[in-house]
Amino acid sequence: MALIVHKYGGTSMGSTERIKNVAKRVAKWHDAGYQIVVVPSAMSGETNRLIALATEIMPQPDPRELDMIASTGEQVSVGLLAMALLALGKQAVSYTGWQVAIKTDSAFTKARIQSIDDEKVRRDLDAGKIVIVAGFQGVDPNGNIATLGRGGSDTSAVAMAAALKASECLIFTDVDGVYTTDPRVVSDARRMKTVTFEEMLELASLGSKVLQSRSVEFAGNYHVPTRVLSSLTDPMLDLETEANSGTLISFEEDTNMEHAVISGIAFTRNEAKITVLGVPDKPGIAYQILGPISAANIEVDMIIQNQSVEGKTDFTFTVSRGDYVKAMDVLTQHKDELGGASVHGDAKVSKVSVVGVGMRSHVGVASQMFRTLSQESINIQMISTSEIKISVLIDEKYMELAVRALHKTFELDSE
Ligand code: ADP
Ligand code: ASP
Ligand code: MG
Numbered sequence: 351m352a353l354i355v356h357k358y359g360g361t362s363m364g365s366t367e368r369i370k371n372v373a374k375r376v377a378k379w380h381d382a383g384y385q386i387v388v389v390p391s392a393m394s395g396e397t398n399r400l401i402a403l404a405t406e407i408m409p410q411p412d413p414r415e416l417d418m419i420a421s422t423g424e425q426v427s428v429g430l431l432a433m434a435l436l437a438l439g440k441q442a443v444s445y446t447g448w449q450v451a452i453k454t455d456s457a458f459t460k461a462r463i464q465s466i467d468d469e470k471v472r473r474d475l476d477a478g479k480i481v482i483v484a485g486f487q488g489v490d491p492n493g494n495i496a497t498l499g500r501g502g503s504d505t506s507a508v509a510m511a512a513a514l515k516a517s518e519c520l521i522f523t524d525v526d527g528v529y530t531t532d533p534r535v536v537s538d539a540r541r542m543k544t545v546t547f548e549e550m551l552e553l554a555s556l557g558s559k560v561l562q563s564r565s566v567e568f569a570g571n572y573h574v575p576t577r578v579l580s581s582l583t584d585p586m587l588d589l590e591t592e593a594n595s596g597t598l599i600s601f602e603e604d605t606n607m608e609h610a611v612i613s614g615i616a617f618t619r620n621e622a623k624i625t626v627l628g629v630p631d632k633p634g635i636a637y638q639i640l641g642p643i644s645a646a647n648i649e650v651d652m653i654i655q656n657q658s659v660e661g662k663t664d665f666t667f668t669v670s671r672g673d674y675v676k677a678m679d680v681l682t683q684h685k686d687e688l689g690g691a692s693v694h695g696d697a698k699v700s701k702v703s704v705v706g707v708g709m710r711s712h713v714g715v716a717s718q719m720f721r722t723l724s725q726e727s728i729n730i731q732m733i734s735t736s737e738i739k740i741s742v743l744i745d746e747k748y749m750e751l752a753v754r755a756l757h758k759t760f761e762l763d764s765e
Contacts, residue, residue, distance in 0.1 A: 354385070354520060355511040356389070357391075357508075358372050358388065360392060360397070361394045361581075362523065363394070363431070369431055372388075372522075374438065375581070376440075385475045386480050386481075387471060387483060388481070389503055390484070391427065392427055400419050401419075404419050421447070421484075421486065421495050424446075424487060431482050432482050442480040445484065449470075451489050452509070453491070454496045459499065462498070471483070499562065501561075505562050508565040508572075521578045523579075525578075526595065527543075527595070528541070528542055528614075531558075531614060531615040535750055535753055536763075544598045547601050548707060549738065552616070553614050556618065570601070573601060577597065578597045579596025579597075610708050610762075611709060614762070615702065615703065615756055615760075616703045617749055619749060620670050620671045621668050622699065623666060623668050623731065624666065624668070624693065624694070625693070625695070626688060626694075627693075628690065628691045629664070629665055636653075640667065642681070648676060649669065651669065652667060652668045652701075652732045652734045653666070654666050654732055668699070668743060681693045698745065702741070702742055702749060704719055704760065709739070716740050723744070726751055730742045731745075
């Protein structure tokens with residue numbers, strides 16, 4: 351019997367009415383003969399509410415205790431969904447991450463899944479039960495609850511699908527698939543029927559919130575067929591139609607296919623830029639600046655170092671906005687080692703990226719991107735590229751303008 355994992359996000363679980371609809375949809379798949387594991391998120395807004403409560407008590411919350419609090423939203427969801435299924439006459443059972451157990455490392459608030467014990471889940475499935483597993487959470491080697499980072503239920507679902515060798519992982523959400531860019535920012539954005547794994551990984555890691563990037567990594571590493579589709583359709587929609595809707599992440603590169611040069615645009619508002627001016631240009635300086643940053647567990651994204659003038663250079667890098675204050679503090683503490691350099695920061699910057707495997711065989715994408723931004727008088731502060739993406743850092747006030755202009759330039763609104 352085919353096993354399928356369903357994941358339902360916050361909006362999809364947003365009210366008891368919506369949860370009843372999720373139960374109807376899940377029951378429909380179970381009635382059609384599938385074994386089903388469901389991974390729900392907390393009800394929409396709930397994780398934010400819990401984190402806000404924590405910060406009222408402790409402005410920089412202790413990470414272990416924060417996870418203890420933030421993980422509870424999903425515990426409510428699994429229980430409610432199990433009840434909704436029981437009320438429909440289905441056999442269902444809910445588990446927290448630690449009950450399963452989903453084992454993680456101890457990096458609280460951004461833990462990584464290390465392994466999953468699937469024995470209990472398999473036993474329930476074989477007994478005909480629908481199994482509901484809390485997303486976003488796991489248990490570390492010392493028995494502490496650890497969460498997987500915001501949007502982490504996607505990763506819980508794909509990891510469950512990988513562990514159980516499910517035939518598919520269906521990510522039900524509040525949009526009907528993966529679009530050329532966030533449809534809430536560009537109304538002309540177009541849904542893609544398929545997206546290559548590589549493009550999806552870039553889009554997700556460059557900010558497209560529709561999938562957490564680690565879930566895409568899991569899908570790739572374990573070849574889990576993964577589809578993003580809407581949870582807001584009629585729950586009794588014909589199963590065949592539903593099974594073919596949305597966007598499928600494809601692993602096969604169709605070499606005969608003529609790829610669009612750019613397939614999508616991602617953006618993140620969540621950036622901050624730090625510049626160290628007038629550092630002595632000598633071996634080891636990058637390490638002197640970034641060593642303490644990395645020791646403080648802060649991830650660095652873009653980096654540039656200028657040409658040196660009279661033995662001094664400028665060094666600029668970006669971190670996520672949540673780490674900005676901490677990063678500035680770290681550099682201020684190490685100022686003496688930086689030979690009198692001055693540290694400047696700007697937490698009002700955004701990153702916009704164009705992504706496409708077609709870039710490999712086309713030249714001129716960068717110049718087309720830069721021309722478009724220049725026509726809109728948007729100043730580019732930093733640039734980074736890889737084989738299939740170009741990212742620019744710009745003032746956050748121009749982010750939406752940039753995304754719309756680029757979407758048009760690269761003709762993403764047309765088939
Ligand atoms: P869920 O609660 O179901 O996990 P999320 O809010 O995390 O849902 O992700 C879905 C949202 O992702 C959509 O509502 C949409 O605004 C946003 N989004 C960003 N980029 C894209 C994209 N390229 N395609 C579709 N949705 C996107
Ligand atoms: N509830 C968690 C969050 O809001 C996990 C998720 O929704 O995927 O980030
Ligand atoms: Mg999400």
